[in-house]
Amino acid sequence: MALGKIVKSLRAGKLPPLREVPRPLLKTLATFAQVRGKFTRLSAVERVLTTFMHKEPDRIPVTPLVGAAGRNINGISFPEFSQDAEKAAEVFLSSYEFLGGDIVILMLDLSIEAADFGQDMIFPENSTAYPDHTNPVIKEIADYRRFEPVRLSESKRMKEFVRMCGLIVDRIGFRSMVTGxxxxxxxxxxxxRGAERLFKDCLNYKKDVIRACETITETLLEYVQAQCDTGVPAVTIDTLYASWNGLSKKLWEEIEGPFAREICNLIKRNKRVTAIHNCGHGIYFDSQIKFMEPDAISFAHLPDDCKTEQELKEKYGSRVTLVGYVQTPLLVHGTPRQVMDECRRQIDVFGKGGGFILAPGCEYPPNIPLTNALAMVKAAQQNS
Amino acid sequence: MSEKEFLKIAAETIVNKDATGLDQVFKEAKSTGLSQDALLAAMTKGLDAVRLRLRDHSVSIPEFLLSVDVLRRGLNKLKLLKSPKKSSGKPVTIVIGVVEGDVHDLGKNIVTGVLQAYGYHVIDLGKDVSADRFLEKVKESRAAILALSTMMSTPLEHMRETVVRCKRELPEVAVIVGGAVLDQTIADNFGADGYAESAVTLPEEVRRIRGTSSISNLIEKD
Structure with missing residues (x-):
């Protein structure tokens, strides 16, 4: 045990990296929290730790996965949220303070890294930032081999995201678990490149795509290291295309699997919790576990090899912590009562024996009121 | 080689994503005097097979996209894409696009390819399309169906507004919606006539809306 690192984190008012603590000790702490949870309310961190160790805490932990939806609390615009670390941190912190929840997942948008590789971006006033696909960085196959890794010090959006991680970790302290x-x-x-063209290139020009993944991974490793250095106790990696919405299982394992493993190994070397987010249909739990060995998987739909929720819990519930999976259409159109009913149902299905965190299947929809996020938190709190 | 065997090979070029093979089929078709309808039927049969394999996930989206590309190549050769003709009347026109506020067009592109493959005259307005633009194009082209897509929750209000306006201003036009954040209930709430979960189920949904027995706009299935 790197006692020094633990003490250093504690002195800095930050949660120490959980993997620095030997597993038997973590198990003991979780068992103790489980017993204590029967009589008193646990802290968010105790609750998450207990569930990660597959023991039942006082209640199911919950994260409403609120990102841009929280900007209305302080009247911050979409472009400010996307580009200004202070403003984005304010949004995440206000959301946490307003809604509660046990984990803060720092999901800003999916174009941060691409923007720093030179992809033109559009920052709309009323929606999440997205790439300008009329001018893609990769216009032809040869471009896969033309671009270079980007140093974090020379980046703009990634550097700003890392700065935001630091601001949030400092201000959340021991109150909750923050994940990069x-x-x-x-x-x-x-x-x-655009998903459609990329998919076809994966079949027709696999070596070129792999070469580009190698270049990108070099940058992502530095990016992830910088996030870890801010003190985030966990990092989430989004591997969307390991699903029916993306590549076949075999092709994903050939193309992205090894790079995803490299990134996750770095997170583990930093003794951080490793999580996967994948909101695709029929996601490949087995492949992702094989390559990344995550502590948790956040999902929006049943995996490709499970027909029922019960089967999912039985097959994977003891190997990873399941994070999910309240559906986006329900959050957009359902009443708070309907959302709470669905949360209770999911808690009944997945909650037994720990290893479950209640969350939306994907980011909380950015343009709807926070009422149903509150309903989710309330449902978890009432289900002790 | 019999005509039946020849058409089987044509279908297989779509299944196998074999553009070169398809070129060869067209080259030989000229000398055998095969009808365009027979070739089109064979290619559509090939895409049908791939579509069903996509439904049971034995084919992935990238493979399906390549099959659609090969079929499009065939359609171009048949000169159907620009001016589809049907001996028994005008082709059904479908206006399609991603609603305002969303630029994710992968699903829409797949759907467009499938509809074209089944012989519909598709007017693709692209992505981030306003309600005004949709309605203007539907009126101008006298389309029978308006197909709307979105992958995000933020533009759902634009989608609802487009459906409501279309049903109010052009009640004879059927509206079909699809996308990751939708389900049948939301489609019903919007007042849409149909909901397609994916490109796999879309042809059947269009058939249901049109009240016809064939999923193709050009050829009757065997």
């Missing part, structure tokens, strides 16, 4: 975020190399590439 990185889009997988294939996702970044899709922002620089």
């Amino acid at each position: 975020f990185v889009f997988g190399p294939l996702g970044v590439l899709s922002m620089m």
Whole structure:
């Protein structure tokens, strides 16, 4: 145990990296929290730790996954949220303070990395930032081999995101677990090429795509290291295309799998919790676990090899912590009562034995009121 | 080689994403005197097979996209894309696009390819399309169906507004919606006539809306 690192984090008012603590000790702490949770309310961190160790805390932990939706609390615009670390930090912190929840997932948008590789961006007033696909970085196959890794010091959006991580970690302290975020190399590439063309290139020009993933990963490793250095106790990687919405399982394992593994190994070397977010249909739990060995998987739909929720819990519930999976259409159109009913149902299905965190399947919809986010938090709090 | 065997090969070029093979088929078709309808039927049969394999996930989206590309190549050769003709009347026109506020057009592009493959005259307005533009184009082209797509929750209000305006101003036009954040209930709430979960289910949904027995706009299935 790197006692020095733990003490250093504690002195700085930050949560120490959980993997610095030996597993038997973590298990003991979780068992103790489980017992204590029967009589008293646990802190958010105790609750998350207990559930990560697959023990039942006082109640199911919850994260409403509110990103841009929280900007209305302080009247911050979409472009400010996307580009200004202070403003974005203010949004995440206000959302946390307003809604509660046990984990703060720093999901800003999926174009941060691509923007720093030179992808033109559009920052609309009323929606999330997105790449300008009329002018992609990768216009022809040869471009896959033409671009170079970007140094973090020379980047704009990634550097700003890292700064935001630091601001939030400092201000959240021991109150909650904060997780950084990185889009997988294939996702970044899709922002620089367009998904349709990239998919076809994966079949027709696999070596060129792999070469580009290698270049991007070099940058992502520096980016993830910088996030870890801010003190985030966890980092989430988005590997969307490991699903029916993307590549076949075999092709994903050939193209992105090894790079995703490299990124996750770095997170683990930093003794951070490793999480995957994938809101695709029929996601490949087995492949992603094989390559990334995550602590948690945030999902929006059942994996490709499970027909029912019960099967998912039985097959994977003891291997990873399941994070999910309240559906976006319900959050957009459902009443708070309907959302709470669905949350209770999911808690009943997935909550037994720990290893479950209630969350939306994808980012909380940015343009709707926060009422249903509150409903989710309320449902978890009432289900002790 | 019999005509039946020849058409089987034509279908297989679509299944196998074999553009060179398809070129060869067209080259030989000239000398055999095969009808365009027979070739089109064979290619559509090939895409049908791929579409069903996409439904059971034995084919991935990238593979499906390549099959659609090969079929489009065939359609171009048949000169159907620009001026589809049907002996028994005008082709059904569908105006399609991603609603205002969204630029994710992968799903829409797949759907467009599928509709074209089934012989519909598709007017693709692209992405981030306003309600005004949709309605203007539907009126101008006298389209029978308006197909709207979005992958994000933020533009749902634009989609609802487009559906409502279309049903109010052009009640004879059927509206079909699809996208990751939608389901049948939301489609019903918007007042849409149809909901397609994916490109796999779309042809059947269009058939249901049109009240016809064939999923193709050009050829009757066997």
